[in-house]
Amino acid sequence: MTKIVDVRCRLFEAPGGPYQVMYANPLRAWDGAPAAEGSFGFHEWMTVEVELATGEIGVGNAALSPRLAIQVVSRQLAPLVLGQSSADREALWQRMYRTIVPFGRRGVGIAALSAVDIALWDVEGKRLGVPVYDLLGGLKAARTQVYASQLYPTEDLEALAAEAKRYVDAGFGAMKQRFLYGPKDGRSGLSRNVELVRAVRETIGFDIDLAADAYMGWDREYALRMVRLLEPYDLRWLEEPLLPDDIAGYQAVRAASPIPIAAGEHESTLPAFYQLITSGAVDIVQPDVNRVGGLTAARKVSALAEAAGIPLMPHAGQVHNYHLVASQPACPMAEYFPVNPEPLVGNEMPHLLFEGEPKAVDGYIELSRAPGLGISIAPRSPVREVELGDRSEDLG
Known part of the structure; x- marks a missing residue:
C-alpha cells in the first residue's frame, strides 16, 4: 500500500475592484439589493494537494468560502486521510462525510470534502499512470x-x-x-x-x-x-x-x-x-x-x-x-x-x-x-497566492 504522507492547502486570489457584471440572485429577489453580486463571486480559491510516499501529488480545489474550507481540511479531514491509501477512496469518503455530517453535509464542509476527494482521484490516476476518466x-x-x-x-x-x-x-x-x-x-x-x-x-x-x-x-x-x-x-x-x-x-x-x-x-x-x-x-x-x-x-x-x-x-x-x-x-x-x-x-x-x-x-x-x-498549480497574473502565515486563517 502506498501511503498518503501529506495533505496541504493553499489559497489564491484575484485582486480587483467592484464587480463588473450584474445578474439575478437571491439577495436581489429578497429586497432588490443593488450590487449584491459580490456575495456570490469566487475571487478566492483553495487548492488541496495530496502527496503519496512515492512522490505523486494530486490536486483538488474549492471556491466556496475557501478560507473556512482550509480550516475544515486542515483540522477535520487531513487527519482522516494521512497514512491511508488513495486506492481506498470510497472508505475515505465515508470517513470524511460521517465526520462532517453534524456541521457540514452542505456548504463549506462538503466543499472541503470535495476538494480532498478530487485530489485523491487525481493522485490515484497519477500513481497508476492513467487519466481519471x-x-x-x-x-x-x-x-x-x-x-x-x-x-x-x-x-x-x-x-x-x-x-x-x-x-x-x-x-x-x-x-x-x-x-x-x-x-x-x-x-x-x-x-x-x-x-x-x-x-x-x-x-x-x-x-x-x-x-x-x-x-x-x-x-x-x-x-x-x-x-x-x-x-x-x-x-x-x-x-x-x-x-x-x-x-x-x-x-x-x-x-x-x-x-x-x-x-x-x-x-x-x-x-x-x-x-x-x-x-x-x-x-x-x-x-x-x-x-x-x-x-x-x-x-x-x-x-x-x-x-x-x-x-x-x-x-x-x-x-x-x-x-x-x-x-x-x-x-x-x-x-x-x-x-x-x-x-x-x-x-x-x-x-x-x-x-x-x-x-x-x-x-x-x-x-x-x-x-x-492532467493539471498542475501554475498561477498567472492577476491571480496570486496568499501567504497564509501573513494573513491568519486561524479561526480558533
Whole structure:
C-alpha cells in the first residue's frame, strides 16, 4: 500500500475592484439589493494537494468560502486521510462525510470534502499512470461538447448580441446567458428579461441551443410568469429559478413550464439528488463536482440520473467536471467559461490558476492522456497566492 504522507492547502486570489457584471440572485429577489453580486463571486480559491510516499501529488480545489474550507481540511479531514491509501477512496469518503455530517453535509464542509476527494482521484490516476476518466470507465468519444457560459445581462443589447455572435463564430453549438430582473422589478422586469433573451436568440438563430440562468433570483409566481413569456424562444433549459430547498416550488414550475427546468449546483450528496430526481422537480440535474462531494459522489449521482433518464450537465467548467462528462452516459455536454484576462465573477479563474485546463476549440474540448486530471498549480497574473502565515486563517 502506498501511503498518503501529506495533505496541504493553499489559497489564491484575484485582486480587483467592484464587480463588473450584474445578474439575478437571491439577495436581489429578497429586497432588490443593488450590487449584491459580490456575495456570490469566487475571487478566492483553495487548492488541496495530496502527496503519496512515492512522490505523486494530486490536486483538488474549492471556491466556496475557501478560507473556512482550509480550516475544515486542515483540522477535520487531513487527519482522516494521512497514512491511508488513495486506492481506498470510497472508505475515505465515508470517513470524511460521517465526520462532517453534524456541521457540514452542505456548504463549506462538503466543499472541503470535495476538494480532498478530487485530489485523491487525481493522485490515484497519477500513481497508476492513467487519466481519471479511465478510472471512471473510459472516454465515450474523442471530444466532449461544451457550451459557452457567460452573456451577463446588460442594457446594451447590441453588445450582448455581439458577444453571442462571437461564440457562434468560435464554433459553439450551445450557450447560456444570465437574467438580471426579478420579483422586485415589477412588470417592466419581466419584459426586460425577455428582451435579453430575444437579443441573443435573434442573433444566433434557432440552430444553436440557448439556456438561461436565473441563479435562484425568482420566486414561484415570478417563475411561472416568466416561463410563459419565454416559450417562443425555445430555451434548452431554464436554470435555478428558485432557492434550492424549494422542492415544491420546483415541482409546480416544472409542471407548468414549456421549458425544461434545471437545478442542482447548490445541492450536495447522493440522497439530495435522489429527492430532486424522484420528486419530479427537475428535467436536468447540475451537480458541481467540487460541491457535491467530489468525483466519488458525482459518479453516483450520474448513475442515478442515467437510471431515471434525466440528463446531467455539471455546473461550472473545470477539468474534474470534464472527466465526469467525458466518461458518463448521462452527461451530454459540459459548461465552459470563456477565457478572460481577468475573472469577471470568478468561474473563469481556473484558466489562470491551473496549467492544463482544457481550452475549447469549435465548441469542444479534448482531454489529454496525461495521468490523473492532467493539471498542475501554475498561477498567472492577476491571480496570486496568499501567504497564509501573513494573513491568519486561524479561526480558533
